């Protein structure tokens with residue numbers, strides 16, 4: 001944990017300049033006439049409930065948190081809360097009344113989410129809470145507890161994710177929902193892997209086990225069906241995307257502790273999320289293998305929104321609420337949802353959510369997106385009334401009115417058109433036909449199947465969720481058909497121009513572009529970096545662009561359109577989809593990769609190309625500002641000498657795949673860190689290299705280079721985050737088994753306990769084993785056992801044996817968290833290396849020690865010193881430095897330090913608020 005400076009959020013999202021002051025919550029009056037008038041008039045709750053509704057919105061939000069990680073592990077941490085802290089807190093009195101202890105959120109499965117009404121500042125400062133506060137801080141810092149608003153936990157629960165599924169989280173930062181998705185994709189993985197190892201060991205021992213039905217033989221998995229094709233490892237994938245690069249980095253930090261090799265993080269505008277190539281399926285079409293693009297089983301569209309449902313924690317909502325906030329986000333929300341539906345498999349589901357209560361951002365978006373996708377025969381609003389039965393909810397709205405930016409209410413688009421005849425475009429600037437309810441239609445959508453959560457129902461924030469299922473491949477209607485009443489803004493006009501042009505084209509590829517256009521490019525060519533909100537503001541800018549500007553946008557957009565056409569004509573590429581061309585997903589890529597721009601220049605491709613102005617060429621060719629260079633992902637050949645040395649030293653089973661290791665540097669040489677990814681992640685990274693897709697993260701650290709003094713010791717030490725995946729396949733030669741609580745406590749508490757001389761005798765049941773095991777990295781395996789001195793939980797930890805001592809290679813914060821949880825011990829750690837080095841420095845040179853002996857000793861001392869430094873680096877890298885980064889982004893490690901875990905940032909959401 002960082003020690004530098006005050007960890008309380010000081011506002012701002014980095015990027016230089018002065019940090020804004022933190023809002024003094026007591027100073028913001030919780031009152032806003034338009035806000036109250038709009039929702040009172042909408043009738044979203046019965047008149048008799050209105051007082052309760054507004055009173056709840058004005059109260060502070062309870063603190064809620066979730067136990068994270070694999071289910072088995074999360075349950076152990078949760079048990080500590082139940083057994084120890086709940087009884088302890090129940091006895092505390094504050095201000096003369098008994099404190100309410102934390103309670104499990106009733107609708108969340110397995111009691112893995114909790115909430116507490118005691119104010120944060122009381123928990124932080126009132127001494128009787130000190131040990132509970134320490135538990136929360138410690139478990140949060142190591143990632144076992146994640147502070148998350150209760151309603152924000154709902155969308156992933158409605159995604160019905162099964163291990164092995166391909167999942168996309170389109171607006172993912174800061175990542176609290178992504179973390180839930182990752183956990184689901186990895187569900188049951190550890191148990192499956194252990195079973196596979198057991199079975200292969202039994203086979204090796206000569207037992208006759210019939211091939212095929214491994215499930216029947218399972219021990220740990222207890223007959224669980226599912227993701228067995230990769231020796232039990234999860235084959236699923238989570239792609240987490242955010243348009244904001246800094247927030248994408250926050251997300252990476254947030255989910256790092258889950259150590260998923262099945263996670264890929266991208267940085268794109270979701271309205272034009274690029275299509276991702278996957279390997280051909282082996283069937284051929286004519287002379288060529290078909291190019292295939294990734295389609296998703298599940299997509300989460302937790303879109304940027306006005307966030308008025310978060311006013312219990314973001315008090316500025318009271319101050320800043322205007323009807324224009326929602327109106328300004330509508331188009332972006334529709335585009336994101338349409339793009340999600342395009343990328344979905346038939347039978348797959350999109351979960352759309354916002355933390356806004358405004359129907360313009362919710363039901364209107366659902367209806368407009370479904371309409372654009374061809375109606376309810378193509379996309380169904382799923383009935384989720386049976387899901388999460390204990391969750392109090394209200395049905396989606398079927399009719400509503402829309403408040404324009406002056407506060408005037410409109411019942412229907414027809415009313416707007418009537419006034420439009422009088423040319424009142426200034427006031428009505430942001431209204432769109434799609435924002436209005438369609439109750440008058442012959443077959444209205446079953447919007448009551450959407451889910452609305454109001455603050456007074458179960459003391460939460462306000463929230464909206466809808467689950468959509470794709471029934472058929474879709475042909476999206478061009479956005480231009482959704483009429484707007486304002487003068488055409490620049491970019492939209494440009495794209496509409498392209499659409500009209502291309503719709504008349506005979507070329508089917510051009511028609512695909514025309515039919516499927518979901519979002520216009522940005523005026524400044526940096527679509528992916530700019531937030532949708534900022535872009536939206538640009539699009540609805542009332543002023544017409546200057547004529548010159550407009551022409552340039554046409555030229556740029558034409559360039560892209562042409563580049564897309566070229567790309568689709570790559571040799572061997574055919575669209576791998578049985579439905580007619582033009583009806584399905586297409587590639588969206590902005591800006592096009594330089595190679596395509598090269599090819600799109602007149603005369604380069606043999607196809608008619610656009611003429612780019614010099615200025616726009618420069619804009620595409622030069623690196624875009626604020627986009628840090630991402631190191632490439634370079635996979636190592638499985639027979640790379642470094643990998644062979646690893647395989648031999650750790651006696652890795654042949655079942656462990658050696659073709660999924662990669663490094664992140666241009667040379668592709670394993671210099672410092674070797675990462676591991678899932679097979680699908682590898683295919684995606686390699687097939688899409690250089691295609692303009694901005695991958696910003698993938699892979700877990702599996703091995704880190706370590707200085708060693710003996711040539712027989714492997715230079716690659718196992719990282720804790722890679723251990724759960726590797727450990728089942730490591731040979732017994734490098735494993736130390738521990739059974740006693742006392743021994744583990746000693747290893748956690750003491751850094752570098754002595755093994756040399758008689759030191760090993762102090763190390764209990766592992767003493768002889770660690771005395772005799774060769775130097776280098778090994779694995780400490782803690783098996784659960786009955787009895788007082790045993791463990792209820794299985795654990796695996798990296799251990800380093802040097803000539804003199806032994807050391808758990810864990811960051812200090814992990815040691816402390818485990819000591820507190822397993823032993824209720826928060827006394828300081830002991831570092832034996834210091835005293836040993838000091839003693840050695842004081843000792844007079846001994847005449848009896850031979851040169852060879854003293855050389856060996858010096859080498860060993862040096863190795864041990866390196867170990868100490870490495871151990872400290874681990875702590876710094878995973879604790880202090882990261883923490884410093886987080887501070888920059890306004891993330892607070894203290895779990896009770898407010899949901900401003902992340903600062904206000906473009907995007908809104910239950911974890912953030914929209915800046916308008």
Ligand SMILES: C[S@@+](CC[C@H](N)C(=O)[O-])C[C@H]1O[C@@H](n2cnc3c(N)ncnc32)[C@H](O)[C@@H]1O
Nearest residue numbers: 171174175176177243269270302532907908909
């Ligand atoms: C409501 S927040 C998402 C919260 C997140 N799902 C979570 O649970 O932690 C919305 C996010 O959308 C991002 N965003 C805004 N416009 C976007 C766009 N056009 N494409 C992708 N992401 C966008 C914002 O940067 C913000 O991080």
